[in-house]
Amino acid sequence: LTNIQFMKILQWGDYASLTTDLEVNTLVWKCLGYRFEDGAWNSDGCFPNWRDKYPAPPDFIGMQRVYSKEVDNPSLRANQALCKTIPLGNKQSLKEHLREYGFTGFKLDQLTPNKTRRAQCANWLLYYRENLYGYTLEELKERREKEQEEQKRKEKEEGTEGEWKPPFKPVV
Structure with a gap:
């Protein structure tokens, strides 16, 4: 995935309307490990x-564009679950990586549920590209264990054990 592709997902500036909701969903599904085989998605x-x-790939965007609670709640919850798998240090990656292409972030009056969810999917895809892509599940688990051990050691040294931390649910 290139940074230009992220601009298309975000529909920013000259890249407006170049990537459909289904294409964004499909890209996230494939990165999560879903595969389309024999006419059905396999997890x-x-x-x-x-x-x-x-077990089945969820709609992260809300492709129906009907934002009533009854219709939209599954998409909203799936998108929120996806966002929770992004570590705190990677939450602002879009601005960092796409600044050179003119991306400065959205202003509040520019946001719609669709744009917000596209940005969240793009941020997760960027996290995937930078941190997960190319590693086996075993390698990722080993890396996570080492990071957790290092974090515990650091907290013990600094005397910050047991302090509140923002919620994070690793995808691995």
């Missing part, structure tokens, strides 16, 4: 925690 290759919660 065998998904990250285990994700597969348990979503």
Whole structure:
């Protein structure tokens, strides 16, 4: 995935309307490990925690564009679950990576549910590209364990054990 492709997902500036909601969903599904085989989506290759919660690929965008609670709630919850898998340090990655292309972030009056969810999907895809792509599940688990051990050691040294931390649910 190139940074230009992220601009298309965000529909920013000259890249408006170049990527459909289905294309964004499909890209996230494939990165999560879903595969389309024999006319149906298969979750065998998904990250285990994700597969348990979503055996079928969810609509992250709300492709129906009907934002009533009854219709939209599954899409909203799936998008929120996806966002929770992004570590705090990666939450502002879009601005960092796309600044050179003119992306400065959205202003509040520019936001719609569709744009917000596209940005959240793009941020997750960027996290995936930078941190998960190319590693086996075993390598990712090993890396996470080492990071957790290092974090505990650091907290113990600094005397910050047990302090509140923002919620984070690793995708691995």
